[in-house]
Amino acid sequence: MNDARERPGVGMADVLVGASILALISVVIAWATHAHPYTAESGHISLVWWHLPLDAVYSWLRMLAAYVISLIFTLVYAYLAAFNSRAEKILIPLLDMLQSIPVLSFLPVVLLAFVALFPGSRIGVNLASIVLIFTGQVWNMVFAVYHGFITVPRDLRESALSLNLSPWQRFRSLELPYAMVGLVWNSMMSWAGGWFFLMAAEMFSLGNHAYQLQGLGSYLQTAANQGRWGAELAGLITLVLVIVLMDQLIWRPLLAWADKFKMEMVEGADRPRSTVLRILRRSLILDWLGRIVWTPLTEWSDRLFSATLPRIRTHATVASTVGLIRWLIVAFVVVVIVTALQGAYRLISQLTSGEVEIVALATMATLGRVVAALLISVVWTVPVGVFIGLNRKWAARLTPVSQIAASVPATALFPGLVALLIHLRGGLNVASVVLMVLGTQWYILFNVIAGASAIPEDLREATRMFRLTRSKTWTVLILPAIAPFLITGIITAAGGAWNASIVAEYVSFHSHVYTAFGVGAIIARSSQNHGFSVLLLATGTLAVTVVAINRLVWRRLYNKAADRYSVS
Amino acid sequence: MPPGSSQRKEQSAGLVRLLGVTKMYTQPDHYDIRVLDDIHFEIHPGEFIALLGPSGSGKSTLLRIITGLSHPSYGTVLYRGQPVVGPNPHAAMVFQSFALYPWLSVQQNVELGLVAQGVAPDIRQKRAIELIDLIGLNGYEDAFPKELSGGMRQRVGFARALAVDPELLCMDEPFSALDFLTAENLRSELLDLWLESRIPTRAILMVTHGIEEAVYMADRIVILSKNPARIVADLPNLLPFPRNRKSAEFVQMVDQVYKIVTGWDEQKDTTPVNDEPFKATSDEGGRQLKPIPYGHISMLSGLLELVADRGGQDDLYRLGAELFLEVDDLLPVTETAELFQLAEVREGDLILTELGHSFVEQDVNDRKSIVRQQLKDVPMLRMITRVLRTKANHAMNKEFFTDILEEHFSVDEAERQLTTAINWGRFADLFHYDTDTEQLYLDEDQTEDPLPVASNES
CATH class of the missing domain: 1.10.3720.10 (MetI-like)
Structure with missing residues (x-):
């Protein structure tokens, strides 16, 4: 237990830092994929059919970026809400409110913020679009994962504790697997929701500025605006194709894989199957990845997040740092709320x-x-x-x-x-x-x-x-x-x-x-x-x-x- | 083992020492419910202890406090002289429900404790395979728990607990979710491993409600009472191994334990007042509500009929064994019979009273009136009917009674108590209950107090 003492306070802070790094990476990816070739300003969406695959890829990447952010947000938010009783009191009602605010109301605020952050560039508009999709995707995922986290059966939790699993090990071998079925189902729903708002999230006007992003949504919208039904139909077919492909190549295998996380103790009669997953499993690729990538990764992460943790919380210096951070968070939240209230008051008046x-x-x-x-x-x-x-x-x-x-x-x-x-x-x-x-x-x-x-x-x-x-x-x-x-x-x-x-x-x-x-x-x-x-x-x-x-x-x-x- | 710790061990002798362990649960309305009361005891190396008590007696809570999964409200647990804070790394736990991770294979489940210790993958793989062999599951390393039978699952549970080389093995009713034959098989195998010292475990603590199981396996039996739990007996069990369930000594030992388990309640009933360690009852006076046992009327009738057929008296232990009922399931019914004065328990025997005999002979309507008569003397039912009679519309919401009961019992217990009371009241036609509106109410013929009706003997 000596090594545990050397690394006090590893836990949520590291998860947060890791999450921000991942978020940063996805931002860079988004920037790299969207920044260069198509910088078409408003009204320049081309309706030639061979642009369709590229448009689909752009839309898909945008949704992927939004989904990755949603996933990270979901895990952090649900973890905090489930295991920090003080945070839970704020986070859960907040979530209830946030999810009932319609996505598109966020648009102007988000757009203005991002356009201001990246003036004269399309990154801001792209980010705004991603954040819009994110706000449409994330809430049901958070609810499902939170629900999974808090309903982990007591005996499984106790067995994890009595085996002295560290919080990180508990997370990766108990809590996350337990919430996995709900997470996969809700990810599917979230993607469906994302497609629903695709058109709204790729083409929007604010004041007398019109913003358009290269993508399937803009394509469909433009075709409709110009009354080109042939192009509209082609766009629709592409969209359905993308959805069916995702269903076959991603969701079905994922659902079949997630079946092992069900808590049932008897083999269900009709469990989801997927040919793709079966082929993958037999192909040794997964096996190889497991040996070369997954096992070392878990070993490494276990060491990084260190063993046996709960006792260290009481350590004085850690406690004071945690206290300081807590006060900073409270102060920050208060400032944000006051500013927001002030702004709201000015607007309402x-x-x-x-x-x-x-x-x-x-x-x-x-x-x-x-x-x-x-x-x-x-x-x-x-x-x-x-x-x-x-x-x-x-x-x-x-x-x-x-x-x-x-x-x-x-x-x-x-x-x-x-x-x-x-x-x-x-x-x-x-x-x-x-x-x-x-x-x-x-x-x-x-x-x-x-x-x-x-x-x-x-x-x-x-x-x-x-x-x-x-x-x-x-x-x-x-x-x-x-x-x-x-x-x-x-x-x-x-x-x-x-x-x-x-x-x-x-x-x-x-x-x-x-x-x-x-x-x-x-x-x-x-x-x-x-x-x-x-x-x-x-x-x-x-x-x-x-x-x-x-x-x-x-x-x-x-x-x-x-x-x-x-x-x- | 480092010399320092072995010295300490000699000083304090015990592996685990419990010093005045008390556990309270604070209710939402700040009423404290005492689950464990001032428990002192010691586990020595080499002991196999069975912790025996009725359900709801807090024996599982005690086990969790010993392993460090839960904290006592007062008192301390010492492990080799050191206070236990947080899960004890030298203890391992086997669960009634197995608590296996369905998404991990047998091998991964067994390795889990070693992963937590940071053991390198190849070493822990070897160790896990050794244990899987030891526990008789070789060939099933890659199987998932849902592909295994109950007995095999519990074998994985044992292997997982033993993989971390625990000094103290804690088991929470490890065999009670298994069928009879599987449980018997697993018991004797575990006993062999333990007696032949093929596992490095220094002591075993098993929570159980099976008296036979305790006598069969343990060499010390600690018996807990209920509400709150205290140690009522701490018996050595010196029967030689291998133990034969048919032998006279074995049956005698089982009978002795049975008497203690079924008898403590009698003692408590006769001496409820001089219970001085209880919280100050004086200021509440007689307002203390006594809990009622969760006896089902249909089970009560069935049991009484059976005993009547056998001449009105039968050995409780034999009854339980015949009906495949653990003492835990049987006790609420016999307690109900005693409460209704239909039978009494003496020296481990259930004896029908005169009222009990006439109860058996009569049809269901007369039975109802007998129960109705008896319920008048049960404080909880008396309270409920009094409230309903005095209220103008003769109806009252269920929450009202739940709130009252929660002043005396934990939230769950209050709910169970009220459910039982409603069942009894419905059977005896004392009052009605509407599940939809969650209201208890009286109809016209229930509103007047049929006090003049004398004792029911016809």
């Missing part, structure tokens, strides 16, 4: 009562749209989802199809749909509901399928034995059994619908801007016109509404349903 009234009304209008979108989604997904879930054969056939359909970001389809729907009565006011449905129905569908396929066979047989009528079967068995799943789906879908309102209520197409009356449109418009006081108000109203509805309606409903109708 510029508001007129008319603006406040409009924002309130617009929020109600958007709320109405969200509810309508959810209703439409529920009406069609429940029968279809139950049908798929109850029929194993159909489930096997339809699930991959619906997964691909779901992964096509609705935003990419918006322009085409707008062209069709804009002539409806009510214009975008009605069409935006359809756009929201398009973006959110999948969450409900997949949850309903999961719920229906979880109905135990014996309960279904019992209903058949009693010769219950079809309607009775629905009210007695099916609806109660899928209720918790349905509500989970609706909660996620509602969050998505609120977020989608910004893109659905404000659509630019054929160099014409169509807007609907709603808080999403207000946010989109005010962010482009430097109307920061209205933007702040609208974003705040939206966030508060979402949080309030979550707390007052959904969470209660969910607890009730989980309590009463869980089939176990």
